[in-house]
Structure formats: C-alpha cells, structure tokens
Amino acid sequence: MSDRIFGGIGLMLAALYAFAATTIPDSFMSDAVGPRAFPYGIAAVMALSSVWFLFKPDPAPDWPRMGRIAEIGAAALVMIAYAQLLPEIGFVIATAFAAAYLTWRLGSSLLQSAIIGVGTSVGIYVIFHLVLGLSLARGPFGF
Amino acid sequence: MDTLASLADGFAVALTFQNIALALMGCFLGTIMGALPGLGPSNGVAILIPLAFTLGLGATPSLILLTSVYYGAMYGGRISSILLNIPGDEPAMMTCLDGHPMARQGRAGEALALSGVASFVGAFFATWGLVLLAPQLVKVALLFGPAEYFALFALAFMTLGGVSSTNQAKSAFAAALGLGLAMVGVDTQTGVPRFTFGEVHLYDGIDFLVAIVGLFALSEVFIFLEHRGTDKDASTAPKLDIGRITPSWKMLKSCTPTMMRTTVLGFIAGVLPGAGASLGSFISYSMEKKLVDRKGTFGTGDPRGVAAPEAGNNAAAGGALVPMLALGVPGSGTTAVLLAVLLSLNITPGPLLFTQNPDVVWGLIAALFIGNVMLLAMNIPMVGLFVRVLMVPPRILMPVVAMVSFVGIYGISGSSFDLMVMIAFGVAGWVLRKLDVPLVPVILGTLLGNAMEVNMRRAVTIADGDYSVLVGSWLTLALWAVAIVGFVLPIFVGGVVKARMRGAAEREASITD
Numbered sequence: 080m081s082d083r084i085f086g087g088i089g090l091m092l093a094a095l096y097a098f099a100a101t102t103i104p105d106s107f108m109s110d111a112v113g114p115r116a117f118p119y120g121i122a123a124v125m126a127l128s129s130v131w132f133l134f135k136p137d138p139a140p141d142w143p144r145m146g147r148i149a150e151i152g153a154a155a156l157v158m159i160a161y162a163q164l165l166p167e168i169g170f171v172i173a174t175a176f177a178a179a180y181l182t183w184r185l186g187s188s189l190l191q192s193a194i195i196g197v198g199t200s201v202g203i204y205v206i207f208h209l210v211l212g213l214s215l216a217r218g219p220f221g222f
Numbered sequence: 223m224d225t226l227a228s229l230a231d232g233f234a235v236a237l238t239f240q241n242i243a244l245a246l247m248g249c250f251l252g253t254i255m256g257a258l259p260g261l262g263p264s265n266g267v268a269i270l271i272p273l274a275f276t277l278g279l280g281a282t283p284s285l286i287l288l289t290s291v292y293y294g295a296m297y298g299g300r301i302s303s304i305l306l307n308i309p310g311d312e313p314a315m316m317t318c319l320d321g322h323p324m325a326r327q328g329r330a331g332e333a334l335a336l337s338g339v340a341s342f343v344g345a346f347f348a349t350w351g352l353v354l355l356a357p358q359l360v361k362v363a364l365l366f367g368p369a370e371y372f373a374l375f376a377l378a379f380m381t382l383g384g385v386s387s388t389n390q391a392k393s394a395f396a397a398a399l400g401l402g403l404a405m406v407g408v409d410t411q412t413g414v415p416r417f418t419f420g421e422v423h424l425y426d427g428i429d430f431l432v433a434i435v436g437l438f439a440l441s442e443v444f445i446f447l448e449h450r451g452t453d454k455d456a457s458t459a460p461k462l463d464i465g466r467i468t469p470s471w472k473m474l475k476s477c478t479p480t481m482m483r484t485t486v487l488g489f490i491a492g493v494l495p496g497a498g499a500s501l502g503s504f505i506s507y508s509m510e511k512k513l514v515d516r517k518g519t520f521g522t523g524d525p526r527g528v529a530a531p532e533a534g535n536n537a538a539a540g541g542a543l544v545p546m547l548a549l550g551v552p553g554s555g556t557t558a559v560l561l562a563v564l565l566s567l568n569i570t571p572g573p574l575l576f577t578q579n580p581d582v583v584w585g586l587i588a589a590l591f592i593g594n595v596m597l598l599a600m601n602i603p604m605v606g607l608f609v610r611v612l613m614v615p616p617r618i619l620m621p622v623v624a625m626v627s628f629v630g631i632y633g634i635s636g637s638s639f640d641l642m643v644m645i646a647f648g649v650a651g652w653v654l655r656k657l658d659v660p661l662v663p664v665i666l667g668t669l670l671g672n673a674m675e676v677n678m679r680r681a682v683t684i685a686d687g688d689y690s691v692l693v694g695s696w697l698t699l700a701l702w703a704v705a706i707v708g709f710v711l712p713i714f715v716g717g718v719v720k721a722r723m724r725g726a727a728e729r730e731a732s733i734t735d
Contacts, residue, residue, distance in 0.1 A: 085657055089395060096402055099417050106412035111687035112679040114409040114416060121405070125398040131391035140656045143448050151444050155649050158440075158624070162641035165632065174628075178621040181443070185450055185617035199622050203629060213276050213633050 082136030089129030097122035150184060157181070169218015170208075175200035225357055232584025235282060236592055241585070244279075244287040245593045249600060252294020257302050257608050258619060261442070262311035263295035263539075263556040264662075268438045269623065271431055271563055272630025281567045282582050286589040288563055289543075292556055293345060293590065296499065296539045297597050300337045300532055301608050305330060313499035313535035316507040320520060320527030327523050331605075336469045336477065336525055337532040338601040342594060343481045344533035348489045348540025349590045352547075355493070356576070356583075359548035363573035368681035369692050373701035375674040378551040381494075381708030382663050390713050392659045400667015401674070403428055410672065411679060423639045430562050430668045432631055432640050436647025437654075437661050438559075439627045444652040446620045468602070469525075477529040480510050488534035492541020492554070499538040499554060506534025540590070547571055547583060551670075555662040562669055 100118035142148070161177040179196025187195055207213040235241070255266030267288050274284040299314030304321035317337060324333040366374065379397040406417045407427030418424040484506035491502035510530040511520045520527045542554040550572035552558040564571050569579055576583055601608075631644050651661060678692065685691035693699055 081657060093398075096417075099419075103409075103416050104414050106409075106414045109412050110679050110683045112682050114412050114414055117675040117678060118402070118405050118416070121398050121402045124394055125402065128391040128395040128398065132395075135391075137389055137658060140658065142656065147448050150447050150450075151649070151652065154444065154447055155645055158628075158645045158648075159642060161628070162638045162645065165628075165641070166638060170629075174625050177628075178625050181447075181621035181624060182617050184447060185620060187617050195618055195621070199618075199625055203622075203625055207273075207629055207633075211273075211277055213273070213629070214636075215629065216632065216636075 080136070081139040081142070082132045086129045086132030086136070089132065090126055093122045093126035093129060096125065154181065154184060165216045167218070169220060170215040171200050171204050172218060173216070174203065225353060228580060228584045229353060229588065231580070232586070232588035233591075235581050235585030236286065236588035241283055241286050241589065242592065244283050245290045245589050246596055248287045248290025249294040249297075249593050249596045252291035252296075253298035253301075253597065253600065253608055254294075254611050255291065256295030256298025256311055256314075257612055258298075258614070259302050259306070259308045259616075261619075261623065262299070263292050264559050265438045265442060265623075266291050266295050267556055267559045267563075268434045269626055269630060271559070271566070272435065272634050273626075274563070275566065276630065276633035281569055281579070282585045284563060284567060285560075285582065285586050286593075288560060289586060289590060290593040290596075292560065293536075293539065293593050294597060295556075296345070296536050297338065297341045297601055298608065299535075300341065301334065301605065302612055304333045304337065304528075305609060305612065313503045313538070314531075315500070316503045316531035316535075317528060319507065319531075320522070320524050323521070323523035324525070324528060329523070332469050332473065333525070333528050334605050335602050336473060337528050338598060338605070339469060339474065340477070340481050340529040340532040341536045341601070342598040344485045344488055344536035344538075345540055345594050345597075346591075347485045348492065348537040349587065349594065351489045351493075351537075352540050352544050352590075353587055356544050356548045359544060360573045360576050363549050365697065366573075367695075368677040368684065369694060370697050370701060371677040372674060372681060372692060373698045373705065374549065374551060375670055375677070377701050377705035377708065378670070379663060379666065380705040382660075382666060389658065390709060392657070393663050396654070396659050396661065396663035397667050400664040400669075401671040402667070403433065403664075404430075404668045404671020405675070410676065423637070427672075428643065428668065429635070429640065430665070431566060431634065432644045433647050433668050434559055434562055434665055435627045435631055436644040437651035437664060439623055440644060440648025441651030441655060441661075443620045443624045444648060445655065446616050448652075450617075473525050477526050480514065480526045480529050481533040483513070484510060484530045484534040485537040488537030489541040491534070492538030493544045499535040499542065499556075502538025502541070503531035503535035507531045543590075547575065547586075548573065550575075550673075552666065555665070558662055558666050558669060562665070565669060 097119060100115050100122065103114050103118070106114070157177060157180050161173055165173045175196045177196075178199040179192045182195045183189065183192035204215065208215050236245075251270070252263070252266060255261045256263060270288060270291055274287055279287065295311060296313065299309060299311040300317045300321065303309045303314040303317040304325050307318050307322040309315040309318055321333050321337065324330065382393065382397070404427070406424055408415050408425050415425055487506050487509060488502035491505060492499065507527065507530050510526060514526060515524070538554075539556075542552070542557045546552040546557040546561055550561070550570065552561045561571060569575065569582060627644070628641060631640055634640070654661060654664070681691050682689055685694070693702060
C-alpha cells in the first residue's frame, strides 16, 4: 500500500514538474533543443516509474508507530530552529542545545544530555574554530 | 613506461609534509568511520567534504584527504563485523560470516590482523590495476563525442541501481529525482531560470554537497532516532578477548591463493558500473566457498572466509576509482561522493583530467599507495584503539555527526537557507530509505544532470536539431545496448543476488543469536 501512495505522489510530482517546465520562458538566445526538452524527459521517466509502483507495489515497509514519526518530526523541527537561530545566538549556545536535545532523545538521561550537549559544542568549537580556523556563526558574545 | 614516470611524478607531489599528514589523518578518521556501525564510507566522505573546502585545501590535498578516508573506511568496516557481528558498513557484511565465529573462538586478534593483511593485498593490487587500466580507458574515452557522453551517462544511471537494487523502477525514480533537482537554477545555455519559483537562493541551483550531506548523514540520524532502544547497542555487546594480534605465517600462507583470486574478482566487480564494493565482497566470498570449502568450514570461523570478502571489497574500492577518474562516471556510491569533490574543486574528471591535471591524478594515486601502507601499519598494532572507539554509543555519536554536518555546510555558504535545504534532504532521505528507494542515483543525478543535459543539447545542436544523432554511431549504439542490458538483466537476476546476500546475513545472525 505504501508503494501505491508513493506512486500516486510520484505521479503528482511528475505532473507538477512537467507543468513547471512549461512555464520556463524562452530566451533570446536558444539552441536547437531549448531549456524545456530535457526536463520533459525527466518528468516522463518519473511518471513511468510511478505508474509501475501503482501496478506492482513492493511489500510495505515497517513504518514506525506514530510516536516515533512524531519523534523524527520533532527532531527535524529542532534542527530547523537551530538553522534559524544559529546566526542570532551564535554557534556554541545553539549547538549545545541542539546536541543536548538529540542525545536526550537517543536515550541519555537529562543530566548526561546537558553534559554531552555542552561537551559536543565546545569540542567542535575548539577543534574546528580554534585549531583548524574554520569560521563559525558568531553570536552576541563573540562565540 | 610513461605510466611509471607519471607515477614517480605523483609520488613527488604526494610526498610533502602536508599531504602525508593529511593522508595519515584521513586514514585514521576513515578507519574510525568505517568501524562505527551506521557511518559508512559515503557518510564519512560526505561529512568531511565541506570541511576540506572550508579549510581552504587545494585540489590535490583535499582529494588525498578524502580518498584516504575512503580507503580507511573500507579497512575499518571489518572491525565491528568481527567483534560485534554488526557490519560497520555494507561491504563488510560478508566479513561477519566467518570473522565473528573466529572472534568467538578467542581468535579475534588473528581475524583482525588477517583481515587487515587481506585488505592491504586487495587495495594494493587494485591500485596497481588502477594505474594500468585507467590510462587505457582514457584512450577509449578520447573517441567520445557529446552523443557518446550522453549515452555513457545514461549507461551510468541505468546500471547503477544494478544488482544491488531490488526494484529497478525505484532506481529509475531516484535517478529522475536527482536529475530533476539538477535542473533547478539558471540554465547555463540560455540563461533562463528554471524551477526556481522566484526564490533568489535557488538561481545558483541546489548545491550537491548540501544534498549529499542531508541525504546520507542527516538521514542516518533520523534512522537512529527511529530505532532507538530496539537495536543492539554496541556498548552492551559482551566483551570479547582479542587474543594475539599477529597472524601466523601458516595461516597467511594458506590464505594467499584466496586473497589473490578474490583481489582479481573484486577489482573487476569494482570497475563494472553499478556493482561496487558490496558486490565485490559478496561474489568473492561465494566463489571461495565454492572453490575451497571442501570440509564445510566456511561460516564457522574459517580464516579464508575472512580473507576473501576483505580482499574482495578493498579491491573493488580501488576498481571503482577507474571509471570515476577516466570517464567521470562513478561506479559506486562513495565514488559518486568523491566525484562531487572533484566537481566542486572545478576539476572535470574524464579523459582530459589525465592530460590537464596530471599532478592531481598521479598525486592521488601515489597517495593511495602511501595511505595503504599507513593503513596496514595502523590497523595491526593499533587495532585496540579502534576497538575502544567502537564503544562510543550512538546516542553520543549521532548528535556529533549531525552537528559536524551543520558546521560543514554552514562553513561553505554561511547561509541558513542551505541548512534548511539540508534538513529537507535529510527527511526526504529517511522517507526514501524506508521505501527502499536507493539514494545513490539521486546523488548521481544531481551531480551529473547538468553535464548530461549539456552533452545531449550539444549533440543535437551540432546535428541541426536531428535527435537521431543520439544513436547515430556504433559507439553510441554499443553504449545504449550495454545500458539496456544493464537495466533489464537485474530485473531477472538482481533480486536473486540481493535475496541471497540478505539470506546469508540472516542465517548467520540466527546461528549466533
């Protein structure tokens, strides 16, 4: 069943892609093929393989329970927040929080998580910034 | 003799203090990444690429660092196979079959040392194979025009799913997805933006490094989050006695013919597109089992069963570099990642690479020889150190992987937008892996998409809009024929091979558990 849904989504994606390709404007300079032909080909391959999933689906994978899917979603949200806050609050603070969250969700206790989070963050800062000279995001405190 | 002279020049390039230090660092990090379950060679190289750039390394030093990681990971994979019965990476799966039983008999040290030697033999001779074969392949490739290149790219995509994929439609879908992503951005030939939806950040296209790190490294973090608490944790496995860490001469001698045969076989498997190291170790093991296993000792801790897959997978790793360097078409997932390195350094792999950047090619090959010796030296006496690293539980390791990925990508562009794209790729990678859609064609598509389109358009434009030029020469017809056979054949036999690989691994698991 998963594959059938996947095939349906794939078909929609292919149609969307082909539609987006039709909106590519022409240019004053153009070759014999133009900027749309290749994307049409890609959309065709995508659509054909999606149709294949619809007719010959594989056995469904073991999807995790809702809780675990929420877990993955939450981790993705934390990462998005991290990406947004990184330039605002600086590397060390943002990374300590993000790493602590991830290790907590992977099974560390709360106290351990705090230590591992800070340790990871400071460790990366020392190795990559102080030793290797990589520029990391600077926060209001300069780190 | 030309080749040997070039190789000597290569050694001159590679033997600088910086390059040796980088090779040493790469070998060390690679072995660790190979040994840790969940971090394979592709992941390892993917995480380190952005770092190599942000450190401002030149082309040759970056490549030396990253290929050392690649070779190192191939060595490292065996450590956790033998000690924990968990393959450190996919090619090391077959090493579990005899390696772990040996460890249970108190011969873990011997198994580790023997597999180290076998890895060295495989990689060493495969690097010679690369030296000899790549320049020959270059001569063929010089005959290629745009139409032939288009056919060659198609061949790469159609065979990549190959024997390791169970469902060719999924490989095709993955390739289309990758190619589709490559189209995003301003069209290089006409200057019109495509699929950018007005987002300025997308005008440059999607950086394939962002895609690679997201798909490989971040999706691994999500996989661990999903399986938390259900998998065997490396740190809870019973501690095994390592025993002596030098193999006896008798054992080495009895394994020599095995190592020789499997090196050749592995190398061929590596050169062929779409096969790669996993297949190399698999067919090596099964061939040796058929040939020499008269007493039925394979699977119960036979040293030859340890030597065969290790020599095979390391030889395949070297073999996979041949098409990547000579044609610009990678033969496996990790070489696809290495191709990304070349492209980001503005080096176009392929026949011209050997004439335009001989220092890069030969310096790299020389570095492989040096790295190999380092790895042998590192892997026999220092194996205890790597064993200790294995005890780092994933709950500490995975956050570090995620954070280092973020650091690397942010270091390149300094933009939060790229990080968001990377997270999106991470989630997409997790979903695709759940659906058994291979990720390597996606990567290859984003890497080669533009080159493939440019060659197609160039060929048709030269022929004044006549599409039949794409199948207009014998060379193109031959390439298309191989591509079609490579795509269709696995539908009939590929499922069988994959099922056997899995079956073998599962039988083994059921015996020991």
